[in-house]
Amino acid sequence: MSAAGIVRADVVVVGSGPSGLAAAVMCARAGRKVVVLEAQDTIGGGCRTLPMSDVAGDIPDDLADGLFVDPCSAVHPMAGASPFFRDFDLAAHGVELAVPAVQLGHALPGRDAIVVPSGPSPATLAEGLGSREEADRWWSVMGPLGRRAEDVVAAALSDQRSIPPVAATAALAGAFLRAHPRGGVADPLGPDGRTLLSGISSHAITPLTSPAATGVGLVLGALLHSPRGWGLPVGGSGAITAALADAVRDAGGEIHTGVTVDSLARLDARDVVFNTSSRILGRILLASSPSPAVARRARKLMEAPMGGAAAKVDLVLSGPVPWRDERLARAGTVHLGGDSQALAVAEREVAAGRHAERPMILVSQPWVTDPGRIAPDGRRPLWTYAHVPAYSGRDQTEQVLAALEEVAPGVRDVVLATHCTPADRMAEHNANNAGGDIAAGRVDLRGLVARPVPRVDPFATPVPGVWHASGSTPPGPGVHGMAGRHVADRILGR
Numbered sequence: 001m002s003a004a005g006i007v008r009a010d011v012v013v014v015g016s017g018p019s020g021l022a023a024a025v026m027c028a029r030a031g032r033k034v035v036v037l038e039a040q041d042t043i044g045g046g047c048r049t050l051p052m053s054d055v056a057g058d059i060p061d062d063l064a065d066g067l068f069v070d071p072c073s074a075v076h077p078m079a080g081a082s083p084f085f086r087d088f089d090l091a092a093h094g095v096e097l098a099v100p101a102v103q104l105g106h107a108l109p110g111r112d113a114i115v116v117p118s119g120p121s122p123a124t125l126a127e128g129l130g131s132r133e134e135a136d137r138w139w140s141v142m143g144p145l146g147r148r149a150e151d152v153v154a155a156a157l158s159d160q161r162s163i164p165p166v167a168a169t170a171a172l173a174g175a176f177l178r179a180h181p182r183g184g185v186a187d188p189l190g191p192d193g194r195t196l197l198s199g200i201s202s203h204a205i206t207p208l209t210s211p212a213a214t215g216v217g218l219v220l221g222a223l224l225h226s227p228r229g230w231g232l233p234v235g236g237s238g239a240i241t242a243a244l245a246d247a248v249r250d251a252g253g254e255i256h257t258g259v260t261v262d263s264l265a266r267l268d269a270r271d272v273v274f275n276t277s278s279r280i281l282g283r284i285l286l287a288s289s290p291s292p293a294v295a296r297r298a299r300k301l302m303e304a305p306m307g308g309a310a311a312k313v314d315l316v317l318s319g320p321v322p323w324r325d326e327r328l329a330r331a332g333t334v335h336l337g338g339d340s341q342a343l344a345v346a347e348r349e350v351a352a353g354r355h356a357e358r359p360m361i362l363v364s365q366p367w368v369t370d371p372g373r374i375a376p377d378g379r380r381p382l383w384t385y386a387h388v389p390a391y392s393g394r395d396q397t398e399q400v401l402a403a404l405e406e407v408a409p410g411v412r413d414v415v416l417a418t419h420c421t422p423a424d425r426m427a428e429h430n431a432n433n434a435g436g437d438i439a440a441g442r443v444d445l446r447g448l449v450a451r452p453v454p455r456v457d458p459f460a461t462p463v464p465g466v467w468h469a470s471g472s473t474p475p476g477p478g479v480h481g482m483a484g485r486h487v488a489d490r491i492l493g494r
Helices: 018-029 077-081 083-088 122-128 132-147 149-156 166-179 190-204 211-224 238-250 278-288 292-302 326-330 340-351 397-407 423-428 431-436 445-449 482-493
Strands: 007-014 034-038 102-106 114-117 254-257 267-274 309-317 331-336 361-364 380-388 415-421 466-468
Touching: 007 018, 018 034, 018 083, 018 238, 018 267, 018 482, 077 083, 077 149, 077 211, 083 149, 083 238, 083 482, 102 190, 102 326, 114 122, 114 190, 122 132, 132 149, 132 166, 132 190, 132 211, 149 166, 149 211, 166 211, 190 211, 190 331, 190 340, 238 254, 267 278, 267 482, 278 292, 278 431, 278 466, 309 397, 309 423, 309 431, 326 331, 331 397, 340 380, 361 397, 380 397, 397 415, 415 423, 423 431, 466 482
Parallel strands: 007 034, 007 267, 034 254, 102 331, 267 466
Antiparallel strands: 102 114, 309 380, 309 415, 331 361, 361 380
């Protein structure tokens, strides 16, 4: 950076989330001079690990001391399976994605949980889904996807403009026809299978009748049944970001934090990659160009539909969660919110801009695969999200505690402290998450194919050499780095 604040490079990347760093790594390794600019004091965007005291300042120091939390994502199925990360090789860069003994549990009041173990098979799923019949029905859909999970992921994470793997695409289409909700028609998955898929599909924070929700559920379900599984990075999500950042610097790139970009005027580069939401990019383009055509496109970006949102609730526990179903003590991820019908109601309410009486809640227990997340005195952080309407200011702590109490009686006795980041404050840690929209735009069929707005090249902007690579562009949200890879391919292929 010059004394006048001008950033000069071959490639400037604005934002340091996984896709921003992916583009930076690829361009730097190809010999381009690369500079990454991050507005926050720490890099990583939605893939960071911070001291609890930095995230939850209202928790007393003696309770937060020694604990680390992930402000956004915590479990990373895509990080182990995306084409970018397979080529990057996280393990070679010191990152361990540990798969827990129980990958996923769906806790239900008054009965045993539905569980998916590591390395699932029809036999091991029989216990998790209540019967061999239900396990066989579930396996008939998910087993074939799990066997070709890498190709399924490659199809799902394509740039939506090239031809994806044909066999995997056909397998996904066949699974979709069987798994998509069909109202009164007999359900091929059975009641427990439907509830399990509904919880997985709810990660899209969109109505479960949406084809996009089913697609998300099938892709994540394929990974659940693959050898890679749903891994949790040892040391937290920040371990992935640290590995990417080291690779950028090793290739000669620079990373600067605490730098806010509000105009293209400060950037002297042949290519600029925005790893930001469509709204942020739209504002910058609008402020940077007098062109009416650019202004029209910028306004469309700023008006791209928002999705549902999440409120984050971090808890400090004195010990493990007292789950009624003891198998959940070994689960990396737990879903709360009731059965498939209750989840459908909850996601529909959020999409309509209303708070669900019983929201969908995601829980992660990082210590299951990483005992280092437990303090010497037994304190540990419990990570939770509750789905809420965008820009909700409601504290969701009581909703999370009530849902936990239904399936873990006495849990309040082990809660030492709590901290809620409501949806309308999620942008404090990541500006891309304005309003709590952690998917960086609505996840629906149109929003996946023509994301964030319809255009021939989803990564190009009306300003030559200015690119868009984030969760707002194909292939959508997640820690997979693929938007950055697609943009880097375009830059390096010119």
